[in-house]
Amino acid sequence: MVSSDLINSFIEDNVYNEFHLKKEKKIKALRLVDITKRKNPYLFRAKGIDNASDLIRSIMEATVSSGEETVFGNFMEKVAIYTCEKAFNGRKSSARGIDLEFEYGSVKYMVSIKSGPYWGNSSQKSRMKDNFLFAKKVLGTSGGLTSQQVVFVEGCCYGSDAKPDKASHIRLCGEDFWSFISGGNQFLYQDIIEPFGHKARERCELLNEMIDSKLNLFTAEFVNLYCDESGRIDWEKLIFENSGTRSNNHYSW
Template sequence: MQQITQEIITEYVEKNIPEFHRNRIEKLGKLELKAVLKRKNPYLFKVKNIVTASNFVETILDAYLSSQEETLFGGFLEGLAIYVCRHVYRGSKSSAEGIDLEFEKDGTKYIVSIKSGPNWGNSSQIKRMKDNFRKAKRILGTNTASSPNVVAVNGCCYGRDNTPDKGEYLKLCGQRFWSFISGNENLYTEIIEPLGHKAEEKNEHFLEEYGKVVNKFSLEFMKMFCDTSGQIHWEEVIQFNAGQV
């Protein structure tokens, strides 16, 4: 076991976080108003009494980007977790289906499926994860004679779950997860500072591109759904989103 230091984490973050910011801007640039409109609930926006095109556009854009960024950043955190575990316990990216990380600690082989937060999936997705755990356990149980004890773990990078023992697997969230893969109970807070490296500079660039998209979408929205007085025709918005083709 080796100690993980903030300098080591900072080195990883500085090398890999730019990809997260590039992907944010790239996905933003590829968006089309019609595609975003079709994925959001227009009734909700009417209930919120949105009366301007720019406010409508910002609302649907923010809702869409939030889910996209959650996915992108989840991938970054998964990579960071594997990197930390590789340094501390010689963990590695698993080749087994649905398993992100595997490593040995105190005579036990751990197989880990990494998710962003605790509320990540429905019952069918959890069932699939459990099936993947069973398959990986069977393979490792027969091929790894030196480590017959195999424990499955659903690791969540943030949040809490105060009943970690789920029977077939452990669910370790937030502090429990980062401590589990690093041996450092405070790592979950120590990674905050490196994550903020050049965040202001990167986000300024993103906000510039975001402003361009808001202006572009607002103009398109007004042409499609507003009359000459500037009033939104909600019936047309609903028809576009939910009407039969």
């Protein structure tokens, strides 16, 4: 069984580079065009935003938060793989749609790691099941099923599921998932909450300073580009820059 101290040390050593630093790099690399062209201007108009600084702040917050779960989810996946590596010699899987694989006794486990039980829509969940079927087919073709039973697992880093048996696979969430990949550490799911907060306040303060600086620069640039002489937002110009055609072919029906 893997100790919580070992996993906590791994999180403390890596949470900055894998999460906070990636957010900082994203903020530093942002340009005004990145946030005005990738977000829905109709939404912000519907929210009644007519102040340039408020508009930029809303778009910035949406932009920063949109990739936050993905970045953090990728780190959680690494924590899970590291945990399983120490418990069962687990490893990153090369199979399509499979994140982790390991053996215990005569059973081979192939795990798709998700953030929580509500991670995707029906088509995405169907694709996961297709990936399980494809991996089973590949293993059968290569002879990998002759000596081993293969169990597919949907592993959710948080949440719970009272009925884990999904016929095509097993879904383990929260405590059940972390206990499963750690070799039986039932307290791991609670213990790892602490190191995620390691120096989090200081790093968030630094990030907010960076965001404020970008807001000042972007607001000035936005006013120059998308506000009329009276200082009002020129929504027609903004929507043209966001959604006007870039094609030489104009379609009419």
